[in-house]
Amino acid sequence: MGNIDEVLMVKIVTEVMNRLNEQDNNEIKIGVSNRHIHLSKEDLEILFGIGYELKKSKALNQPGEFAAEEAVTITGPKGSIKNVRILGPLRKDTQVEISLTDSYILGIKTPIRESGKIEGTPGIIITGPKGSLKKDKGLIVALRHLHMGCDYAKNHGIKDGDMLSVKVKGIRSLIFDNVLARVSDRYSLEMHIDTDEANSSGLKSGDSVQLMKP
Incomplete structure (x- = not known):
C-alpha cells in the first residue's frame, strides 16, 4: 500500500510540475493607479518653494519611479480633490492623471490620453503649501x-x-x-x-x- 501511495504521489507531483511548466507565460x-501628479521643477518650486526637493515615500515597480511624501490639491469649476500624490522623478511638463469619476467631481470633461500627450487637454488649478498655479493644459485620464x-x-x-x-x-x-x-x-x-x-x-x-x- 505504501508503494502505491508513493507511486501515486510521484505521479501527482510530476503532473503538477508539468502543468506549471506549461503555463502560458x-x-x-x-x-492600479490612483489619481496623481507629475511636476516640472518650475511648478514644484511655485508650489513648495525655491530649491525644494521631493521626499521619497516609497519606490514604485517601474525602475527609478517613486511616490513622494508630498501631495497637492487640484481644483476645477465644480469642486476640489485634496491629497493628490506627487510621483517622481520630476518631468519636463506637469501632468495630472485622474479617473473619469474624478472628472465629474472637478467638473471638467477630461480626455483619455497616452501619458505625455497633453496638447489640447484641459487645465487645472494646483495648490501647494507655498503657492498655487493655474495650468492651461495637462489634465488627462491615462490610457x-x-x-x-x-x-x-x-x-x-x-x-x-x-x-x-x-x-x-x-x-x-x-x-x-x-x-x-x-x-x-x-x-x-x-x-x-x-x-x-x-x-x-x-x-x-x-x-x-x-x-x-x-
Missing part, C-alpha cells in the same frame, strides 16, 4: 497601458505603440481592448489601469491578468 501583474522590456516585446511579437488585448479572469471576467504597449529596456513588466477600471473588473494591485495573443 503571458500572465501580467496589475498596477490603460502595458509596460514591458524589449526582450519580452520581441518574444511576443509586440512593438512600442501596439494596441493589445488583455483578459481578466474571475467572477467579473472581461477583456480590456486598446491596451497601449509601452516598450523600453527601462520598464518592468506591468499593466497600469485606473481605479474606475479596477473597480469594474474587481482587480487590485498585484493581481494577474492574461495577455492575449496579438
Whole structure:
C-alpha cells in the first residue's frame, strides 16, 4: 500500500510540475493607479518653494519611479480633490492623471490620453503649501497601458505603440481592448489601469491578468 501511495504521489507531483511548466507565460501583474501628479521643477518650486526637493515615500515597480511624501490639491469649476500624490522623478511638463469619476467631481470633461500627450487637454488649478498655479493644459485620464522590456516585446511579437488585448479572469471576467504597449529596456513588466477600471473588473494591485495573443 505504501508503494502505491508513493507511486501515486510521484505521479501527482510530476503532473503538477508539468502543468506549471506549461503555463502560458503571458500572465501580467496589475498596477492600479490612483489619481496623481507629475511636476516640472518650475511648478514644484511655485508650489513648495525655491530649491525644494521631493521626499521619497516609497519606490514604485517601474525602475527609478517613486511616490513622494508630498501631495497637492487640484481644483476645477465644480469642486476640489485634496491629497493628490506627487510621483517622481520630476518631468519636463506637469501632468495630472485622474479617473473619469474624478472628472465629474472637478467638473471638467477630461480626455483619455497616452501619458505625455497633453496638447489640447484641459487645465487645472494646483495648490501647494507655498503657492498655487493655474495650468492651461495637462489634465488627462491615462490610457490603460502595458509596460514591458524589449526582450519580452520581441518574444511576443509586440512593438512600442501596439494596441493589445488583455483578459481578466474571475467572477467579473472581461477583456480590456486598446491596451497601449509601452516598450523600453527601462520598464518592468506591468499593466497600469485606473481605479474606475479596477473597480469594474474587481482587480487590485498585484493581481494577474492574461495577455492575449496579438
